[in-house]
Amino acid sequence: MNGNHFSLILLATNQCNAACEYCFEDKTRDHLSIERLGLIVDKVLDHMDAHRIGAPTIHWQGGEAMLLPPQWYLEAFALIGEAAAKRGIQVDHGLQTNLLPYGPEWDAIIAEMFDNSVSTSLDYPNLYRKLPGRSPEHYDALWASKVRMARSAGIDVKVISVLNRATLEIGAERFYEHLVDALGVTDFQINTPFPGGEANTAKQALELDVAALARFHCELADIWLERGAxxxxxxxxxxxxxxxxxxxxxxxxxxxxxxxxxxxxxVDARGHVAQCDCWVTSYPDYRFGNILESNRLSELLRDSPARRRFTERPVHLVQRDCIDCDYLALCHGGCPVRTYSRHQSLLEKDPYCELYKRLFRHIEDQATRLAGAGAMSPPTTNQGEDALGS
Ligand code: SF4
Ligand code: SF4
Ligand code: SF4
Known part of the structure; x- marks a missing residue:
C-alpha cells in the first residue's frame, strides 16, 4: 500500500436503526469499544509509518454510526488525536450517517471532529430506504426534518443519492429540481446501484438499463453545467x-x-478488515483478516490471499478487457464490488462500463467546449469516496 493518502472506513457499529431493502450490509449488534478502537488505531498508525503514508482520513460509518452516543465520539476523537500527535501527523474525520438519530446533542462533536459537516443518503424517488415496518415516505419526512434541524445548527449536509428505476422515469430535470431547488442540497454525489450482500427481491430489481442510465447522467450533467456549476x-x-x-x-x-x-x-466493529464497507460485512470469504487478532496490519494486508485478488484485478483487466479503451487511464476497469455482485468474479470489467464511456466522452466534450469559450469555473472538491453509503 503506497501513496501519501490513506482512507480508513471504520464501522463504529455494525448495527442500524433503518431497514433499507437494498442494504448490502449484513448487520450485527456489535459496536466498537474505546479500548478496541485504541488497538485498531495503533495498528493503523504503525502501518502508515511503515509505508510512509502521511495523511489519513477516517470515514466513520455503520450500520448507523450515530447509534453510538456523542460522548463516545468525544473520547474516540481525543484518543486518535493523541495517538496521531505522538507521530506528528494529523487525522481527518468524515461522518456518513442516515441522520435519523441526529439531535442537538451532536452539534458540539460534529463541529469539533467533523468540521461541522456530515454526509447522508437520500434517493429520489425513494423506493428502498425506510425504518423497520414504516414506509419510504415516513423515512423521507423524518430525514428532511433532521436535515432542517442540522442546517439550522450551521451543519453542512452533503448527500449521496443512489439512482433507481423511478429516478430514471422522472428524469434528470425533476431530480435536479427536487434535490437542489426544493431541498436546497448543493453538494451531492450520484451512485449507481449494485445488488451487494444477500439476495432479495428488491436487489433483483436494482439492475438498470445502461443506455437509459447514461442518458440520465449526461442530461443531469448538462443541467448542472447550465444552472449549478x-x-x-x-x-x-x-x-x-x-x-x-x-x-x-x-x-x-x-x-x-x-x-x-x-x-x-x-474495518468493522468486530475488527474484520476488507476492501470496503460492503465487503467487510457481507462477503466473509473476501475479508483480509482480523486486525484485533493480528500483530501488524501491514503483515495482515501483505499476506492476505483475498487482498491479492484485488491487487491483481487491474492488471488482468488491462491485458484482457480494457486494453483498447480510450479511458483506461481514467477508469482502470471500474469497481470490484459492482463487478462481483453481478458476475461473482473480480476478473471482469465493471458492469457499468458503457455508462462510464458515454459519460466520460460527454463530459470531455463539454469541458473542452466550455474551456474554449472561457466559461469554466467548476468547483474543485467533492466527497471523494464512492464506497461510503449509509
Ligand atoms: S470504461 Fe470500460 S473498457 Fe474502459 S477502462 Fe472502464 S471498464 Fe474498462
Ligand atoms: S472501488 Fe468499489 S470495491 Fe473498491 S473501495 Fe470503491 S466501492 Fe469498494
Ligand atoms: S443502507 Fe445504511 S441506513 Fe440503510 S439499512 Fe443499510 S446501513 Fe442502515
Missing amino acids: GRDVRIGPFDQLVNYFTHRDATLPCIWGQNCADALIA
Whole structure:
C-alpha cells in the first residue's frame, strides 16, 4: 500500500436503526469499544509509518454510526488525536450517517471532529430506504426534518443519492429540481446501484438499463453545467470529471481509482478488515483478516490471499478487457464490488462500463467546449469516496 493518502472506513457499529431493502450490509449488534478502537488505531498508525503514508482520513460509518452516543465520539476523537500527535501527523474525520438519530446533542462533536459537516443518503424517488415496518415516505419526512434541524445548527449536509428505476422515469430535470431547488442540497454525489450482500427481491430489481442510465447522467450533467456549476452547486462525479478533463486537480471516486486496494480499507466493529464497507460485512470469504487478532496490519494486508485478488484485478483487466479503451487511464476497469455482485468474479470489467464511456466522452466534450469559450469555473472538491453509503 503506497501513496501519501490513506482512507480508513471504520464501522463504529455494525448495527442500524433503518431497514433499507437494498442494504448490502449484513448487520450485527456489535459496536466498537474505546479500548478496541485504541488497538485498531495503533495498528493503523504503525502501518502508515511503515509505508510512509502521511495523511489519513477516517470515514466513520455503520450500520448507523450515530447509534453510538456523542460522548463516545468525544473520547474516540481525543484518543486518535493523541495517538496521531505522538507521530506528528494529523487525522481527518468524515461522518456518513442516515441522520435519523441526529439531535442537538451532536452539534458540539460534529463541529469539533467533523468540521461541522456530515454526509447522508437520500434517493429520489425513494423506493428502498425506510425504518423497520414504516414506509419510504415516513423515512423521507423524518430525514428532511433532521436535515432542517442540522442546517439550522450551521451543519453542512452533503448527500449521496443512489439512482433507481423511478429516478430514471422522472428524469434528470425533476431530480435536479427536487434535490437542489426544493431541498436546497448543493453538494451531492450520484451512485449507481449494485445488488451487494444477500439476495432479495428488491436487489433483483436494482439492475438498470445502461443506455437509459447514461442518458440520465449526461442530461443531469448538462443541467448542472447550465444552472449549478457557476453557483457553487457540486454534483459528483461530474465536477471532478470536469476537473480531470481540464487538467486540474481531481478527486475522482474510488470506482475509477488505479486500484482501490492501494487507497483504502474498511474495518468493522468486530475488527474484520476488507476492501470496503460492503465487503467487510457481507462477503466473509473476501475479508483480509482480523486486525484485533493480528500483530501488524501491514503483515495482515501483505499476506492476505483475498487482498491479492484485488491487487491483481487491474492488471488482468488491462491485458484482457480494457486494453483498447480510450479511458483506461481514467477508469482502470471500474469497481470490484459492482463487478462481483453481478458476475461473482473480480476478473471482469465493471458492469457499468458503457455508462462510464458515454459519460466520460460527454463530459470531455463539454469541458473542452466550455474551456474554449472561457466559461469554466467548476468547483474543485467533492466527497471523494464512492464506497461510503449509509
Ligand atoms: S466501492 Fe468499489 S472501488 Fe470503491 S473501495 Fe469498494 S470495491 Fe473498491
Ligand atoms: S470504461 Fe470500460 S473498457 Fe474502459 S477502462 Fe472502464 S471498464 Fe474498462
Ligand atoms: S443502507 Fe445504511 S441506513 Fe440503510 S439499512 Fe443499510 S446501513 Fe442502515
